[in-house]
Amino acid sequence: MFDWPSFWESFPVLLSGLGVTVELAVVTMAGSLVVATAMALGRLYGSRPLAMAIGAWTDIWIATPLMIQLYWLYYVMPSFVDLRLPGMLIAILGLLFNNSAFLAEVFRSAIASIRDGQWYAARALGMSETRAFMRVIAPQAFSRALPATANIWVELFKNTSIVSTVAVTDITFKALELRNDTFRTLEVLSALALIYLALGYPQAKLADWLYSRIKVRE
Amino acid sequence: MAGLVSLIQGNSDLLWDSFLVMLELNAASIAFALVLGIAIGVGRHCGPRLLDYGLGLFVDVIRSIPILVIVVWTFFAFPYFLDLPALPPLAAGVIALGMHSGAYIAEVVRGGMGSVRAGQMQAGLALGMSPMRVIWRVILPQALVRSLPAIGNRVSRNIKDSVLTSTIAVKDLFWAGILLNGELSRPFLIYTTLMVFYFIVTELVSRAFEGVYQRVATLGRA
Numbered sequence: 095m096f097d098w099p100s101f102w103e104s105f106p107v108l109l110s111g112l113g114v115t116v117e118l119a120v121v122t123m124a125g126s127l128v129v130a131t132a133m134a135l136g137r138l139y140g141s142r143p144l145a146m147a148i149g150a151w152t153d154i155w156i157a158t159p160l161m162i163q164l165y166w167l168y169y170v171m172p173s174f175v176d177l178r179l180p181g182m183l184i185a186i187l188g189l190l191f192n193n194s195a196f197l198a199e200v201f202r203s204a205i206a207s208i209r210d211g212q213w214y215a216a217r218a219l220g221m222s223e224t225r226a227f228m229r230v231i232a233p234q235a236f237s238r239a240l241p242a243t244a245n246i247w248v249e250l251f252k253n254t255s256i257v258s259t260v261a262v263t264d265i266t267f268k269a270l271e272l273r274n275d276t277f278r279t280l281e282v283l284s285a286l287a288l289i290y291l292a293l294g295y296p297q298a299k300l301a302d303w304l305y306s307r308i309k310v311r312e
Numbered sequence: 313m314a315g316l317v318s319l320i321q322g323n324s325d326l327l328w329d330s331f332l333v334m335l336e337l338n339a340a341s342i343a344f345a346l347v348l349g350i351a352i353g354v355g356r357h358c359g360p361r362l363l364d365y366g367l368g369l370f371v372d373v374i375r376s377i378p379i380l381v382i383v384v385w386t387f388f389a390f391p392y393f394l395d396l397p398a399l400p401p402l403a404a405g406v407i408a409l410g411m412h413s414g415a416y417i418a419e420v421v422r423g424g425m426g427s428v429r430a431g432q433m434q435a436g437l438a439l440g441m442s443p444m445r446v447i448w449r450v451i452l453p454q455a456l457v458r459s460l461p462a463i464g465n466r467v468s469r470n471i472k473d474s475v476l477t478s479t480i481a482v483k484d485l486f487w488a489g490i491l492l493n494g495e496l497s498r499p500f501l502i503y504t505t506l507m508v509f510y511f512i513v514t515e516l517v518s519r520a521f522e523g524v525y526q527r528v529a530t531l532g533r534a
């Protein structure tokens with residue numbers, strides 16, 4: 095039977111992991127914005143070898159499961175580079191590599207979707223290439239990329255749960271730990287699902303709203 | 313490379329069995345997801361408003377919860393919830409992955425159906441077809457063709473998510489990898505091989521969907 099007291103009592107324990115979950119998501123997203131911008135620019139405007147290298151790097155992180163990526167960083171990397179990173183740092187590194195690859199694709203396609211005519215017009219007005227990019231291309235690409243970027247944030251927020259498998263004490267880790275301690279599996283895991291639902295639902299709806307709201311204008 | 317060959321030769325039974333589990337898990341959950349996704353997509357597109365609302369809520373709930381939590385909940389909590397006997401891990405994995413991918417495929421199918429012009433429905437009705445028949449024979453086939461690339465994305469995603477079922481002891485390839493690493497302590501060899509394996513599989517799936525779509529895309533352009 096559903097034991098309501100155990101259900102309510104699990105909330106404080108699980109929410110003690112919320113800080114780690116939010117920290118992972120925020121730090122990873124902040125890093126991803128920078129890294130993904132650099133990757134998109136390098137792939138669009140860099141030399142051919144650079145663009146190909148970035149393309150290959152992107153494919154690796156997009157086409158493999160995040161959990162194996164985390165395992166790889168956690169168990170394999172220490173044998174390469176002779177340093178033991180704390181679990182939290184490895185989790186951020188894995189999420190960053192994974193998330194920035196997806197985000198770079200969003201940025202790249204947003205920039206590439208701006209018509210060439212915009213370039214020519216800006217250049218014809220006497221703007222330098224940098225200025226044309228900053229004042230004409232980037233602002234338009236930004237609004238095009240915004241809904242998909244919001245979606246990537248939603249995915250990232252959910253993906254942080256996977257770091258619990260490499261012993262980072264986020265909400266999911268706290269829940270699996272509490273389940274082992276109390277054996278109130280149904281109550282603890284239902285509380286966990288409910289917390290993610292309460293946090294994730296408004297985010298998903300906000301992303302949907304951005305998709306419906308932001309129309310492409312040229 | 314020699315290490316890999318001897319690893320595979322020495323553990324061929326375990327690897328073959330876990331490869332089959334990985335295939336079964338994905339084939340069954342993708343089949344389930346397609347049926348669920350099409351049913352929800354059609355229900356939302358042409359069902360009554362209340363049905364649209366209810367199905368939309370289901371989709372949004374699934375979209376808001378991490379797949380790992382859905383997998384763990386389905387295995388550990390769902391049977392208690394309904395007072396059922398414990399589910400076998402593989403069945404729980406199929407249900408969890410299928411519901412998750414199905415919710416996303418439902419959105420794709422609904423969008424695809426919405427993109428088919430209203431004139432198609434009117435033409436079908438004018439030919440004397442019933443509304444359900446027009447949906448089934450005219451609207452849905454075109455919607456599915458148009459949705460093919462997005463469905464392909466979800467299929468690759470399903471394959472990548474499937475490794476998470478190792479947390480509920482579904483004995484798939486990743487589970488076998490963890491087990492072997494526990495015995496042999498060869499993390500580089502084992503986890504790199506797994507990365508390469510999943511990379512090849514998801515790339516092949518993407519290419520296959522791309523190739524099929526290129527061939528049939530004209531059928532969706534009416």
